[in-house]
Amino acid sequence: MWATDIVLLVVLVSSASAATSASKDKVLSNHANILANNSATLAFSLYQKMAKDKNTENILISPVVVASSLGLVALGGKASTASQVKTILNAAKVKDEQLHSGLAELLSEVSDPKARNVTWKISNRLYGPSSVKFVDEFVKNSKKHYNCDNSKINFKDKKGAVNAINEWAANCTDGKLPEVTKDVEKTDGAMIVNAMFFKPHWNEQFHHKMVDKRGFMVSHGYTVSIEMMHRTGIYGFLEDKTNKLSILSMPLAHKKSTMVFIMSNYVESLERVEKLLTKKQLNTWMGKVQQIAVAVSLPKVSMEVSHNLQKHLMELGLTEAVNKSKADFSKISGKKDLYLSSVFHASALEWDTDGNEMDLSVFGTDKLKNPKLFYADHPFIFLVKDQKTNSILFIGRMVRPKGEKMRDEL
Ligand SMILES: *[C@@H]1O[C@H](CO)[C@@H](O)[C@H](O)[C@H]1NC(C)=O
Numbered sequence: 001m002w003a004t005d006i007v008l009l010v011v012l013v014s015s016a017s018a019a020t021s022a023s024k025d026k027v028l029s030n031h032a033n034i035l036a037n038n039s040a041t042l043a044f045s046l047y048q049k050m051a052k053d054k055n056t057e058n059i060l061i062s063p064v065v066v067a068s069s070l071g072l073v074a075l076g077g078k079a080s081t082a083s084q085v086k087t088i089l090n091a092a093k094v095k096d097e098q099l100h101s102g103l104a105e106l107l108s109e110v111s112d113p114k115a116r117n118v119t120w121k122i123s124n125r126l127y128g129p130s131s132v133k134f135v136d137e138f139v140k141n142s143k144k145h146y147n148c149d150n151s152k153i154n155f156k157d158k159k160g161a162v163n164a165i166n167e168w169a170a171n172c173t174d175g176k177l178p179e180v181t182k183d184v185e186k187t188d189g190a191m192i193v194n195a196m197f198f199k200p201h202w203n204e205q206f207h208h209k210m211v212d213k214r215g216f217m218v219s220h221g222y223t224v225s226i227e228m229m230h231r232t233g234i235y236g237f238l239e240d241k242t243n244k245l246s247i248l249s250m251p252l253a254h255k256k257s258t259m260v261f262i263m264s265n266y267v268e269s270l271e272r273v274e275k276l277l278t279k280k281q282l283n284t285w286m287g288k289v290q291q292i293a294v295a296v297s298l299p300k301v302s303m304e305v306s307h308n309l310q311k312h313l314m315e316l317g318l319t320e321a322v323n324k325s326k327a328d329f330s331k332i333s334g335k336k337d338l339y340l341s342s343v344f345h346a347s348a349l350e351w352d353t354d355g356n357e358m359d360l361s362v363f364g365t366d367k368l369k370n371p372k373l374f375y376a377d378h379p380f381i382f383l384v385k386d387q388k389t390n391s392i393l394f395i396g397r398m399v400r401p402k403g404e405k406m407r408d409e410l
Pocket residue numbers: 034037038041090
């Protein structure tokens with residue numbers, strides 16, 4: 001009797017732990033995987049449009065969040081207002097219900113704070129003018145799939161509207177994102193706002209004492225004072241001699257994603273490097289990266305960037321939703337009385353020395369001898385690339401960090 005009981009107990013315990021590990025490494029649905037891949041394609045086309053904008057300095061966008069804002073447009077749109085979203089996401093064959101559930105599945109996978117040890121607060125809101133009546137079905141489904149709240153705002157009181165939007169964004173990012181916009185240009189239409197705070201956690205931390213003041217060369221003759229953190233470790237590294245640039249790939253917590261840096265070998269505007277930047281080229285670079293000793297010096301970063309993506313999404317083919325005389329958002333309001341006037345995509349990003357414990361076993365061994373140098377004291381491109389879904393969680397460029405101008409030598 002005893003023996004049988006024990007055997008039974010063991011079976012129960014092991015099947016329970018199997019269930020836990022299965023849920024930890026959940027397999028994504030086929031449509032979520034398709035959308036992950038296609039949102040990564042969108043990352044590069046959107047970045048390229050934005051980089052051409054002469055007034056844009058730092059860039060910071062989350063392509064998976066942009067994809068879900070597009071999903072919201074499809075949810076509220078009819079006819080070509082909705083179908084253009086599928087064209088942009090290259091998801092013509094994905095059914096409506098799968099588009100919404102797939103985007104939701106993707107975003108909840110990659111932003112899971114426990115599995116990924118990441119702080120990533122994402123809040124979404126759709127603002128409509130005072131006159132709008134939101135359809136219940138839309139309110140319910142936009143919350144369910146896109147965690148989006150809907151609210152009316154009196155755009156005619158511009159100052160009041162701007163304050164309300166900025167206050168909301170500050171609230172839902174614990175004050176990390178104080179401002180989404182200074183102005184609302186269009187006082188009719190619907191506005192989508194994403195407000196985010198992202199703080200990755202390195203798979204291996206930097207020592208908090210290995211931080212000092214250095215100069216960051218925004219351009220020749222313009223240097224700002226920043227805090228730079230330093231460490232040597234085994235990282236993915238590639239020196240692309242043909243293109244005169246370096247690639248560094250540093251894993252984030254639990255190695256579920258990596259932060260990839262692309263930096264020219266000398267101080268210059270990023271234009272030349274950006275011309276090379278495609279999804280295919282990134283994959284080529286990642287295929288050549290080697291795990292070797294690198295002495296990394298990176299600025300501690302705290303940046304807040306807000307973009308109005310409306311124009312760029314139009315350039316990518318979202319021409320109906322943004323056109324007042326064509327848009328059909330009757331699934332949002334029951335009438336053809338709305339168009340998409342703005343898409344504010346605002347994020348605060350911070351990274352510092354924080355991460356999981358260092359692997360001390362390589363210190364004092366030959367493995368760290370003669371490290372390559374990666375000294376990020378001039379503009380660079382960075383991406384957070386997800387290992388499991390191959391989606392891009394963030395893509396951006398650091399052109400002008402916060403900091404006082406330094407007296408230039410020479
Ligand atoms: C990913 O998307 C690209 C371009 O959109 C496509 O060519 C490729 O076949 C897709 N890959 C997968 C695995 O779906």
